[in-house]
Amino acid sequence: MSQPRQEVEVVIKERHELGAAMNIIRDLIQRGLQAGTVVARLGRPGRSLSQNRKLWPMLKDVSMQQQLVINGVAVWARPEDWKDVFTASLRHEQRVAVGIDGAPVFLGLHTSKMNKAEFSDLIELIYAYGSQHRIRWSEKSLAHFDRYRPADRQGIEYEYHDQRGQVA
Numbered sequence: 001m002s003q004p005r006q007e008v009e010v011v012i013k014e015r016h017e018l019g020a021a022m023n024i025i026r027d028l029i030q031r032g033l034q035a036g037t038v039v040a041r042l043g044r045p046g047r048s049l050s051q052n053r054k055l056w057p058m059l060k061d062v063s064m065q066q067q068l069v070i071n072g073v074a075v076w077a078r079p080e081d082w083k084d085v086f087t088a089s090l091r092h093e094q095r096v097a098v099g100i101d102g103a104p105v106f107l108g109l110h111t112s113k114m115n116k117a118e119f120s121d122l123i124e125l126i127y128a129y130g131s132q133h134r135i136r137w138s139e140k141s142l143a144h145f146d147r148y149r150p151a152d153r154q155g156i157e158y159e160y161h162d163q164r165g166q167v168a
Contacts, residue, residue: 008028010024010028011045043115044116045115045116046114046116047111047116047119048116048119051116051119051120051123052111052119054123054140054141054143055083055111055119055122055123055126057138057140057141057143058123058126058127058130058137058141059079059080059086059126060079060138061130061135061136061137061138061141062079062082062126062129062135063076063077063079063082064076065133065136066133066135068082068085083111086122086125086126087109087111087122088106088108088109089125090118091109094106095107
C-alpha cells in the first residue's frame, strides 16, 4: 500500500534564513527518499485569500458603474468580463488561438496562477482605472485599501477617490 502524498512548504523571506531553510529541506529530502522519489519545487507565494476577497467586490463596482464595449456595442458587462479586460491589460498582451471552427478564441490570464505581487498589481490597476473613471468604491472594495495602495515603485502616482468622489 502506498503512503499518502505529503507536501511540505518551507517559506524563506530573508537572505539570512537561507542556511537554516536549506538544512530543513535537505533533512526532509533525505527522509522522503526512504519512501521513494522526492520532487522539490521553488516558487513565489501565491495570491492570498484576502486579495481574492477584495477583487470581486471591486470588479462588481466597476461592472455596475461602467459599460464595456463588446462587439462594438457598449453593454453592462459581468464582473467576469471586466476581470478578463483588466488581466489582459496587466500583461499588455492578448493571446489569440484559432478555435475548432476557425473562429478566434481569446485566451485569458488566470488570476489563480498569479503570485501575490502580480495580484497586487492587478488590484492597483483596477484602483487606477476606478480613479480615472470616477468609480465609487463599495465598503467591501475599500476594505484594506491602504494595504494595496501603490508604493510609487515606478514614479507613477495615482489619485484615489472615496465613495463621495473625494480624493483619498
